Amino acid sequence: MAWTDICAFEDLVENSGICALLNGQQVAVFLLELQGEPQIYAVGNYDPVGGANVLSRGILGSVGEQIVVASPLYKQHFDLTTGQCLEQPEVVIPVYGVKLQQGRLWLNAEQQNQQASAA
Amino acid sequence: MQQTKQILVIGNGMVGHHFVDQLRAKDPLAQITVLCGEAQLAYDRVHLSGYFSGTSAEQLALTTEEAYQAANIQYHLNCWVEQINREQQLVLTSQGGSFYYDELVLATGSYAFVPPIPGNDQPHCLVYRTLQDLDAIAQSAALSKVGVVIGGGLLGLEAANALKQLGLHTHVVEFAPQLMAVQLDQGGGQMLSQKITELGVQVHTGKATQAIVAGAECRYQLQFADGESLETDLVLFSAGIRPYDQLARSCGLAVGERGGIVVNDQCQTSDPHIYAIGECALWQQKIFGLVAPGYQMARVVVSQLTGGELSFTGADMSTKLKLLGVEVGSIGDAHARTPGALSYVFTDPRAQVYKKMVVSSDGKRLLGAVLVGDTSNYDSLLHYALNDMLLPKQPEQLILPAASGAPLAALTLPNNATICSCHNVAKGDIVAAMDSGCCDLASIKSCTKASTGCGGCTALLKSVVDDELKSRGVEVKNHLCEHFAYSRQELLHLVQVGGIKTFAELLSRHGQGLGCDICKPTVGSILASSWNDYVLKKPHVGLQDTNDTFLANMQKDGSYSVVPRIAGGEITAEKLLVIGQVALDFNLYTKITGGQRIDLFGARLEQLPAIWQRLVDAGFETGHAYGKSLRTVKSCVGSTWCRYGVQDSVGQAIAIENRYKGLRAPHKIKMAVSGCTRECAEAQSKDIGIIATENGWNLYVCGNGGMRPRHADLFATDLDTDTLIRYIDRILMLYIRTADRLQRTSVWMEKLDGGLDYLRKVIIDDELGIAAELENQMAALVNTYACEWKATLENPQALKRFRQFVNSPDADENIVFVEERSQIRPATAEEKRQWLQQIPIIQLSTSELPVKALAEEN
Ligand SMILES: Cc1cc2nc3c(=O)[nH]c(=O)nc-3n(C[C@H](O)[C@H](O)[C@H](O)COP(=O)(O)OP(=O)(O)OC[C@H]3O[C@@H](n4cnc5c(N)ncnc54)[C@H](O)[C@@H]3O)c2cc1C
Ligand code: SF4
Ligand code: FES
Numbered sequence: 001m002a003w004t005d006i007c008a009f010e011d012l013v014e015n016s017g018i019c020a021l022l023n024g025q026q027v028a029v030f031l032l033e034l035q036g037e038p039q040i041y042a043v044g045n046y047d048p049v050g051g052a053n054v055l056s057r058g059i060l061g062s063v064g065e066q067i068v069v070a071s072p073l074y075k076q077h078f079d080l081t082t083g084q085c086l087e088q089p090e091v092v093i094p095v096y097g098v099k100l101q102q103g104r105l106w107l108n109a110e111q112q113n114q115q116a117s118a119a
Numbered sequence: 120m121q122q123t124k125q126i127l128v129i130g131n132g133m134v135g136h137h138f139v140d141q142l143r144a145k146d147p148l149a150q151i152t153v154l155c156g157e158a159q160l161a162y163d164r165v166h167l168s169g170y171f172s173g174t175s176a177e178q179l180a181l182t183t184e185e186a187y188q189a190a191n192i193q194y195h196l197n198c199w200v201e202q203i204n205r206e207q208q209l210v211l212t213s214q215g216g217s218f219y220y221d222e223l224v225l226a227t228g229s230y231a232f233v234p235p236i237p238g239n240d241q242p243h244c245l246v247y248r249t250l251q252d253l254d255a256i257a258q259s260a261a262l263s264k265v266g267v268v269i270g271g272g273l274l275g276l277e278a279a280n281a282l283k284q285l286g287l288h289t290h291v292v293e294f295a296p297q298l299m300a301v302q303l304d305q306g307g308g309q310m311l312s313q314k315i316t317e318l319g320v321q322v323h324t325g326k327a328t329q330a331i332v333a334g335a336e337c338r339y340q341l342q343f344a345d346g347e348s349l350e351t352d353l354v355l356f357s358a359g360i361r362p363y364d365q366l367a368r369s370c371g372l373a374v375g376e377r378g379g380i381v382v383n384d385q386c387q388t389s390d391p392h393i394y395a396i397g398e399c400a401l402w403q404q405k406i407f408g409l410v411a412p413g414y415q416m417a418r419v420v421v422s423q424l425t426g427g428e429l430s431f432t433g434a435d436m437s438t439k440l441k442l443l444g445v446e447v448g449s450i451g452d453a454h455a456r457t458p459g460a461l462s463y464v465f466t467d468p469r470a471q472v473y474k475k476m477v478v479s480s481d482g483k484r485l486l487g488a489v490l491v492g493d494t495s496n497y498d499s500l501l502h503y504a505l506n507d508m509l510l511p512k513q514p515e516q517l518i519l520p521a522a523s524g525a526p527l528a529a530l531t532l533p534n535n536a537t538i539c540s541c542h543n544v545a546k547g548d549i550v551a552a553m554d555s556g557c558c559d560l561a562s563i564k565s566c567t568k569a570s571t572g573c574g575g576c577t578a579l580l581k582s583v584v585d586d587e588l589k590s591r592g593v594e595v596k597n598h599l600c601e602h603f604a605y606s607r608q609e610l611l612h613l614v615q616v617g618g619i620k621t622f623a624e625l626l627s628r629h630g631q632g633l634g635c636d637i638c639k640p641t642v643g644s645i646l647a648s649s650w651n652d653y654v655l656k657k658p659h660v661g662l663q664d665t666n667d668t669f670l671a672n673m674q675k676d677g678s679y680s681v682v683p684r685i686a687g688g689e690i691t692a693e694k695l696l697v698i699g700q701v702a703l704d705f706n707l708y709t710k711i712t713g714g715q716r717i718d719l720f721g722a723r724l725e726q727l728p729a730i731w732q733r734l735v736d737a738g739f740e741t742g743h744a745y746g747k748s749l750r751t752v753k754s755c756v757g758s759t760w761c762r763y764g765v766q767d768s769v770g771q772a773i774a775i776e777n778r779y780k781g782l783r784a785p786h787k788i789k790m791a792v793s794g795c796t797r798e799c800a801e802a803q804s805k806d807i808g809i810i811a812t813e814n815g816w817n818l819y820v821c822g823n824g825g826m827r828p829r830h831a832d833l834f835a836t837d838l839d840t841d842t843l844i845r846y847i848d849r850i851l852m853l854y855i856r857t858a859d860r861l862q863r864t865s866v867w868m869e870k871l872d873g874g875l876d877y878l879r880k881v882i883i884d885d886e887l888g889i890a891a892e893l894e895n896q897m898a899a900l901v902n903t904y905a906c907e908w909k910a911t912l913e914n915p916q917a918l919k920r921f922r923q924f925v926n927s928p929d930a931d932e933n934i935v936f937v938e939e940r941s942q943i944r945p946a947t948a949e950e951k952r953q954w955l956q957q958i959p960i961i962q963l964s965t966s967e968l969p970v971k972a973l974a975e976e977n
Contacts, residue, residue, distance in 0.1 A: 006133075006925065006926050007925045007926050011919075011925050013451060013660060013661075014657070014661065015660065015661030015922065016569070016660050016661040016668075017924045018491060018920070019923060019924055019925065020924055020925050020926050020927075021924045021926055026924075026931070029925070031174050032633070046933070047132050049146050049147065050675070051189065051191075051675075051676075051948065052675065052676050052934075053923075053931050053933050053934075054665070054673065054677045057665040057668065057669070057673070058636070058665070059635070059636040059640070059661070059662075059663075059664065060586035060633065060634075060661060061602075061632075061633050061634045061635030061636055061639065062602075062632040062634070062635065063601070063635065064601070064632075067633065068635075070635065070636035072664065072665035072666075072673055073673070073675065075636060077636075079789075085415075088144065088145070088147075090145060090146065090267035090425070091147055091414040
């Protein structure tokens with residue numbers, strides 16, 4: 001598994017996103033506070049509906065049980081654990097593996113559409 | 120990578136366009152190519168006649184070339200297909216081009232049929248089908264006095280109306296013994312003839328035209344089989360339509376005896392890789408000459424191509440329309456051809472109303488109806504027919520005048536009843552949209568698309584929505600979203616009373632879940648208008664739309680635009696030079712806005728701080744073009760220069776803009792000040808409009824331009840400046856307190872119980888005793904104003920966010936510009952592809968402009 005050291009945990013913005021470059025791919029990384037526990041999610045930064053690299057600048061939230069980011073362009077919601085677009089289920093964005101080691105954020109270049117927690 | 124299928128569409132009429140649109144929405148990657156026979160992309164043929172009453176070609180357009188480019192749809196205009204080669208899966212065009220397809224969709228529609236009458240090919244013998252046809256009609260009408268429409272069907276009468284509007288003395292000639300023989304029975308047809316004749320259009324039924332020869336008084340003479348004749352300058356054929364099926368015919372696809380490309384329930388032709396939809400398709404021996412069934416076929420093919428299972432099951436051909444100002448409706452079996460059918464007929468010769476309903480032999484079901492002169496019962500009748508509902512004991516009640524007062528109870532409709540057939544929206548879809556938070560017609564329309572096709576279902580949609588709202592009770596209807604069971608107004612109250620300062624606190628005390636892109640910005644705005652904290656303070660960061668987060672307006676390619684404040688539109692030459700220099704240095708596209716300031720486009724995220732550093736250093740402040748807040752106070756030049764001006768409108772505009780700048784509100788706010796009653800600043804189309812008088816200022820409120828224009832209401836006259844400002848303070852604060860999310864002042868006023876009078880009582884007479892409180896709240900906001908960009912530039916933590924990548928100084932390579940009219944513009948998808956293939960086009964280097972604050976970071 002190809003893990004890449006990206007940045008310090010402090011570089012993440014709580015309840016919001018940043019964008020990282022991982023082997024030439026743009027990855028949106030979000031930090032969420034869930035019941036007092038920080039959770040980190042990483043998905044592709046490219047919004048296939050709007051056709052621009054903007055998802056890291058979307059608003060985080062929940063739709064029912066699903067944790068989502070809303071694209072700032074046309075407001076479609078993408079599930080952060082599966083990458084699926086709620087409004088257009090046939091559209092799926094990549095989801096990347098995440099780990100925290102000694103205060104550093106690492107991303108896994110292999111797409112894996114499952115969630116990683118910041119344990 | 121798996122090869123995606125090449126999908127080729129012939130024809131870009133209404134149905135062809137709907138297909139492309141739906142397919143793109145379902146499959147963002149499909150390769151779609153469209154060959155359009157006409158000179159422009161699809162337009163609204165249904166409302167074509169509007170072209171003669173002022174609707175422009177642009178307004179009729181259903182899409183634009185830019186939209187197709189952005190959606191990555193290849194298209195070729197003026198591209199007529201001559202031949203299909205099924206073996207090689209190629210189509211050939213008249214210009215010699217050839218296109219390969221994996222799946223081919225024929226959406227060629229139909230053409231106007233011109234009966235084989237000798238003389239039918241003369242210059243002023245025209246048809247009514249395309250924009251080009253209409254241009255030709257207008258040109259010919261300008262040289263004519265008398266016009267004849269041959270054909271008294273639906274379209275013929277619409278065409279007659281157009282000729283009448285063009286100022287011609289108009290006749291309609293119909294071969295059958297009555298008008299609209301397809302839709303109306305004899306009684307209905309007679310009533311219609313009578314009404315139309317009274318409107319000044321002469322109707323000639325039972326006339327077979329045999330020749331068009333040179334006229335004596337007019338250009339031509341029509342000669343009829345019965346020996347009579349009619350003089351006219353212009354002949355318009357509206358004798359029916361014929362499907363464009365030649366392509367299918369010549370490549371051996373099955374076609375109907377009387378034309379039309381045969382399709383099955385999947386809209387497949389006899390070749391499984393070729394589909395036909397819209398007016399060119401023949402399904403079970405029927406051609407559907409309406410858009411709604413065509414749209415349905417388009418959806419069927421989209422479903423087939425994307426692994427779905429939708430099939431076409433026929434369509435209802437009922438119609439309701441206004442012809443020459445006469446209301447006409449026809450439902451189902453209008454001619455009572457069903458065995459055993461019974462008819463009820465009601466005529467009112469004085470009001471010239473004719474109504475007939477056809478019921479089943481047991482009197483329990485409605486089979487059809489004809490309405491002329493009054494179609495108020497149409498919706499309820501149609502729903503009895505379509506939903507197979509049991510008729511009341513005395514069905515005649517449905518068309519008798521006493522019953523007109525009792526409209527269809529929408530609540531009794533089943534959830535699967537179709538409300539909008541153009542977009543296939545059932546009542547259940549509307550209820551679901553309302554469950555998920557849409558609570559007014561506008562948002563329901565935009566979310567379900569209901570009522571955005573032919574518009575025929577507007578009244579029904581409204582009654583469904585109203586009834587549904589009523590049944591839910593008023594409290595339920597304005598819940599902000601699934602996370603807060605409160606309206607915006609209630610949340611604002613909770614925030615202010617509870618002294619709540621953060622979203623997290625509000626959510627844990629009054630909400631559930633994590634929030635979303637609806638409640639977060641709303642609460643962000645409420646917090647800002649309540650406490651005026653810096654919007655990028657840590658707890659507020661995640662609440663803001665990207666525009667508020669980065670204090671700039673995101674454009675379609677992810678770049679931003681920058682708008683410095685130019686209060687009142689007044690700017691010094693030095694400052695103009697600064698803006699120009701910044702635009703040059705950062706290679707930005709500049710455009711003057713409607714609000715009298717300058718918009719700079721094409722800034723990358725990481726350039727924003729450097730751009731603003733330059734602007735702030737030169738004395739500019741943020742223009743809040745990104746926020747739901749005061750935008751601009753437009754002004755005319757006023758008494759200082761203008762020979763008509765009676766007050767200094769510029770000075771007043773600047774003072775007002777500086778007072779309310781940065782004020783966060785439920786939606787954007789625009790204002791204007793004119794220096795005299797000539798109103799050059801267009802103040803009456805603004806949320807707050809001020810017009811100078813000899814004695815002071817007239818205050819107008821709650822106007823709007825844009826999509827839903829509303830003329831502002833005159834609120835108070837001849838005010839001195841102090842009173843003027845006090846009133847504006849109070850009105851704005853009341854609006855901020857009580858409006859719904861994203862509700863402009865115009866809609867707020869329309870929904871305000873008691874309207875303008877009530878507003879005057881609260882603001883001028885202070886009947887609620889809150890005037891002082893409103894003023895104090897406003898004063899607090901005014902006194903704590905700070906320019907957000909200045910604050911941001913001084914805050915290294917906030918500046919950290921202005922970079923594309925947390926771990927690299929690179930720029931977003933998907934943002935690419937090309938040059939147009941000596942400035943940059945975003946590259947289209949096609950241009951980007953070329954660029955990726957190393958075909959050189961201008962690309963901007965961003966590394967030349969490192970941002971100070973960021974350089975230290977890395
Ligand atoms: C004045 C008027 C009023 C109407 N009012 C109503 C109404 O109130 N309600 C309603 O439901 N319907 C109405 N209709 C009918 C409605 O407009 C049609 O049902 C609808 O436009 C059909 O869509 P379509 O895409 O199948 O065909 P079209 O809109 O005719 O589009 C077909 C397109 O294919 C192109 N084409 C054909 N052959 C070729 C080829 N070989 N190569 C390239 N391109 C080709 C044509 O140039 C055309 O642009 C009205 C029509 C008219 C003319
Ligand atoms: S509104 Fe009156 S004062 Fe202002 S520019 Fe027009 S004419 Fe002059
Ligand atoms: S039925 Fe045409 S828009 Fe709804």
